[in-house]
Amino acid sequence: MSRRKLDVTRDVAKALAELPAKHFKQVVVKTLALVAEPFPHDSRPLQGHEGLFRIDSGEYRIVYSVDDELVRIFVVGKRNDDEVYRLLDRKT
Secondary structure (H helix, E strand, C coil), rough: CCCEEECCCCCHHHHHHHCCCHHHHHHHHHHHHHHCCCCCCCEEEEECCCEEEEEEEECCCEEEEECCCCCEEEEEEEEECCCCHHHHHHCC
């Protein structure tokens, strides 16, 4: 059993709350699954951002980091535009 915890920023919580119900469910399920398995087969290191990873959930991209005790979600946004990376650049 995993002892990792999940941490989301206020901006991520706000972004999740604004998603349509179908997308909200997809993204939340994928995000919660990261606690048990932080490096699933479809996750990738995020180029240009040491220690960050990305994973897609339907139309959305989730950017996160992992350590022994914590999965931290930094950004959730549409994957077909560069908004996710603009948001991330503001946070790092």
